[in-house]
Amino acid sequence: MFLIIDGIVILIIVLSVIANAKRGFVKSVAVVAAGVLSVAVSAAVSVVLAPVVYDSFAGEIIMDKVAENLGDTDLSAIISQTLIKEQFGVQLPEETVREALKDGGDIQGKLASMVSELTGRNVSADQ
Numbered sequence: 001m002f003l004i005i006d007g008i009v010i011l012i013i014v015l016s017v018i019a020n021a022k023r024g025f026v027k028s029v030a031v032v033a034a035g036v037l038s039v040a041v042s043a044a045v046s047v048v049l050a051p052v053v054y055d056s057f058a059g060e061i062i063m064d065k066v067a068e069n070l071g072d073t074d075l076s077a078i079i080s081q082t083l084i085k086e087q088f089g090v091q092l093p094e095e096t097v098r099e100a101l102k103d104g105g106d107i108q109g110k111l112a113s114m115v116s117e118l119t120g121r122n123v124s125a126d127q
Contacts, residue, residue, distance in 0.1 A: 075101055079111065092118070 013032055020028035076097040083092055092114055100110040116122055 083111075083115065 013035075016032055016035065017028050020031050074094075076094045079097045079101075080092055080094050092111070096114065097111070100107055100114070
């Protein structure tokens with residue numbers, strides 16, 4: 001994927017140099033340098049501005065849309081079915097999963113420790 005993006009960027013730079021070569025070499029190099037500089041500045045500034053923009057504008061909207069789309073989805077059933085489907089060798093009752101979800105906190109860690117207890121193997125939340 002990154003190779004495709006790199007190829008597109010190189011193609012844009014080459015086409016820009018060719019298109020601007022008629023106007024003059026110095027002007028062509030200045031246009032390409034300005035483009036590269038603008039990408040570098042935007043990458044540096046986006047690291048600082050992204051959290052601010054997300055917190056100020058997008059965060060609440062995204063959370064509302066996710067909550068709206070999840071609606072009445074029973075996450076405990078989905079998690080229980082996933083544990084069975086992914087062949088962890090354990091069936092956690094939906095009620096047990098529901099309790100872990102209700103308490104909040106480190107849900108992955110809680111589920112991993114439940115699977116570890118039932119299987120007798122060490123299961124980390126990263127698996």
